[in-house]
Amino acid sequence: MTTNSRGKDLQSVIWAADHLQLLDQRLLPEEVLYLELRTSEDVWEAIRHLKVRGAPAIGISAAYGLVLGSSEAAGSSPDAWLAAVGKHAEYLATSRPTAVNLFWALDRMKRRAAELADGSRTAEQCQEGLLSEAIAIQSEDEETCRLIGEHALELFKDGMGVLTHCNAGGLATARYGTALAPFYLAQENGINLKIYADETRPVLQGARLTAFELQQAGIDVTLICDNMAGMVMSKGWVDAVIVGTDRVAANGDVANKIGTYSVAVLAKAHGIPFYVACPMSTIDLETPTGTEIPIEERAAEEITEGFGKRTAPEGVKVFNPAFDITPHSYVDAIITEKGIIRPPFDVNLKKLFDSIPTA
Numbered sequence: 001m002t003t004n005s006r007g008k009d010l011q012s013v014i015w016a017a018d019h020l021q022l023l024d025q026r027l028l029p030e031e032v033l034y035l036e037l038r039t040s041e042d043v044w045e046a047i048r049h050l051k052v053r054g055a056p057a058i059g060i061s062a063a064y065g066l067v068l069g070s071s072e073a074a075g076s077s078p079d080a081w082l083a084a085v086g087k088h089a090e091y092l093a094t095s096r097p098t099a100v101n102l103f104w105a106l107d108r109m110k111r112r113a114a115e116l117a118d119g120s121r122t123a124e125q126c127q128e129g130l131l132s133e134a135i136a137i138q139s140e141d142e143e144t145c146r147l148i149g150e151h152a153l154e155l156f157k158d159g160m161g162v163l164t165h166c167n168a169g170g171l172a173t174a175r176y177g178t179a180l181a182p183f184y185l186a187q188e189n190g191i192n193l194k195i196y197a198d199e200t201r202p203v204l205q206g207a208r209l210t211a212f213e214l215q216q217a218g219i220d221v222t223l224i225c226d227n228m229a230g231m232v233m234s235k236g237w238v239d240a241v242i243v244g245t246d247r248v249a250a251n252g253d254v255a256n257k258i259g260t261y262s263v264a265v266l267a268k269a270h271g272i273p274f275y276v277a278c279p280m281s282t283i284d285l286e287t288p289t290g291t292e293i294p295i296e297e298r299a300a301e302e303i304t305e306g307f308g309k310r311t312a313p314e315g316v317k318v319f320n321p322a323f324d325i326t327p328h329s330y331v332d333a334i335i336t337e338k339g340i341i342r343p344p345f346d347v348n349l350k351k352l353f354d355s356i357p358t359a
């Protein structure tokens with residue numbers, strides 16, 4: 001896929017034989033620039049500073065970051081190699097705290113590394129096997145997102161207005177996205193949706209990324225400020241809301257970009273269904289409720305200097321949580337690659353995982 005592809009086809013992460021090509025999402029929409037990452041430190045820094053963002057894309061990048069890190073021990077013994085995997089995985093896990101896909105991907109890679117090292121393979125053969133696992137995580141995510149789109153499609157009819165918050169599109173995943181996946185599948189099926197994209201302060205993932213993706217794909221998108229969502233809903237222009245998520249707790253509470261909770265309350269007040277789209281890898285049954293999900297707080301400058309100029313008085317106190325929690329009572333359905341999950345989420349999420357044969 002070339003870098004001039006757009007919409008669902010613009011890849012955020014590309015493995016290039018011995019390094020990672022990463023689309024620097026901080027520069028979009030003005031510039032499409034791919035960075036060359038060659039160490040786990042490069043990947044850690046890219047995740048922390050949102051050069052790559054979005055739960056699945058973070059997990060995919062961390063998987064490749066682990067491959068880059070463990071390559072330092074590919075010429076040593078399998079035990080030394082496995083120790084290097086553990087060291088770099090522990091380091092990459094400190095890059096951001098909320099998106100569970102980061103930890104899901106690293107745990108999967110560590111499990112595979114232990115299997116690879118537990119036999120007659122050389123460290124170099126183990127390294128090749130670990131790269132194959134990272135590639136599998138990325139290719140599976142693309143299929144997963146397409147399935148999410150296919151399942152979510154039954155919720156949307158031709159001519160509907162749909163509001164979304166932040167960016168849960170191809171840029172946040174391997175391809176298609178989660179919340180945006182049904183928009184692309186609708187387009188493929190001749191279903192015309194009118195999308196309202198919240199700009200999503202302070203980092204503007206909605207304005208810079210969602211509006212960019214959908215416009216490039218030729219999908220009807222209208223950009224609004226976050227504080228306009230209520231008015232747009234009051235005019236009857238929104239028939240449904242769909243968002244992505246960084247972590248779903250076992251009871252169905254949803255961590256997502258800051259502002260999502262406000263949108264969910266507005267949707268309920270207007271009798272508008274509120275949907276959450278995510279792969280099963282974003283559902284964390286080990287975390288009982290949303291109150292246990294760590295919420296990342298980011299630098300004040302994202303708010304006070306986010307537009308390249310100071311927009312607040314020097315030294316003013318700032319609270320900058322990157323996520324909030326939407327209680328499950330505001331969520332009408334969670335759409336995964338296995339289908340649409342309805343309340344009660346504590347029961348039905350457990351049923352979903354119990355229905356999947358363990359490897």
Ligand SMILES: CSC[C@H]1O[C@H](OP(=O)(O)O)[C@H](O)[C@@H]1O
Binds near residue numbers: 165256257
């Ligand atoms: C498909 S996950 C997208 C999810 O990630 C975003 O957060 P960030 O841009 O800070 O990584 C946001 O919460 C999206 O809903």
